[in-house]
Amino acid sequence: MSLLPLAVAGAYLVHGIGRSRIVAALSMPALVGVVVMTLSRSALAVVALGAFLFAGRAGRRVAITTLVLGILGALVLIPLYLDTRVEPTRLTSLEVLFAEFFxxxxxxxxxxxxxxxxxxxxxxxxxxxxxxxxxxxxxxxxxxxxxxxxxxxxxxxxxGIVVAAAGIGFALAALTCLWRDRTAVSLGAFGALLGWAFMATFNNPLNYAQVNIPIFLVAGTAIGLAIAPSRRPQVPSSSEV
Known part of the structure; x- marks a missing residue:
């Protein structure tokens, strides 16, 4: 659930204007902090992936800068994460750090x-x-x-394999549709759905209505807006030309 507001804030930071971008920027530290406090490795991984993809929308330099900052952040956060689970004196080598990550x-x-x-x-x-x-x-x-x-x-x-393929196909089609629509609403929904799909590889989100209802409500609304006929350019018919 913490990924949904973070994705929306990140989208408005990229595509927002005026006050919406300012509010998004001011809310980012708190929203990122909430995700970090969950100590969920999959959540942190998808935040890093989403940050890189979102930054790519703002330009190559921003994406590269985000990647460097993400690597530096990982170097800081991974030892802190491990310190919450094991005695600091045990963290004496990279081999031990890797082993204790699991x-x-x-x-x-x-x-x-x-x-x-x-x-x-x-x-x-x-x-x-x-x-x-x-x-x-x-x-x-x-x-x-x-x-x-x-x-x-x-x-x-x-x-069975048919339903599994349909589920994966639905997720890919929805993500593609949202990514191609260059609006803050669609980008925020893309981030939220990407987070759900990624974490579904390591968890059981389908068991929790409180997770699925808001995620799919936001994603479905954004997809509907993205493909709505009223948003497509109107081409005059041959009789009107």
Whole structure:
């Protein structure tokens, strides 16, 4: 949820004018701080990706500057993130830093991915059935997690390859439509939907209505505005020429 207002603020920072750009700029530190405080690695990664893409809209120099600042920020934030989980005295080498970046939950997540993949391969066309991972997860090798922590794999495991391809295709088509419409509303919706799609690779956002309703409401509204006939240039008919 914290990614939605951040994406909108970032969009108005790029495409806004006057007061809207000022308000967006003033709100950015607080909104970024909220995302950082979640300690979510996927959220921070998609913020970095979104910042680079948004900066690209403002020009190549801005994008390069953003990339450099992002790398410097990562060098600062990653050790701070690790300090919240382990004793500082243990962080003595890059090898240890890399090892400590991953958590016990990552092992369960990887096992859940393997279980979902096995489920899908057992019934690739139609899947195992809606919400079947909750029932079959232990039989396929993950006794703890009742969700695959990857919504794209969930679609493949539970609904089959056709539905999974349709879901991925919908996400790509929606993102493409929003990216091509060069307005603040569409760019903000693009950032929010990109964040949802990216984090859906590591989490279970489809389980939470409080996440899906605002994200898809904003994305759907922006897509509707982007393709609305009233916004297309009017071409006179042959009888009017």
């Amino acid at each position: 958590t016990l939950g990552d092992a369960h997540r990887a096992a859940a991915w393997q279980a979902a993949l096995k489920m899908g391969l057992d019934s690739p066309l139609i899947g195992q059935g809606f919400r079947s991972f909750m029932v079959l997860h232990a039989a396929y090798g993950e006794p703890l997690l009742q969700a695959p922590h990857d919504e794209w794999l969930r679609l493949f495991a539970e609904e």
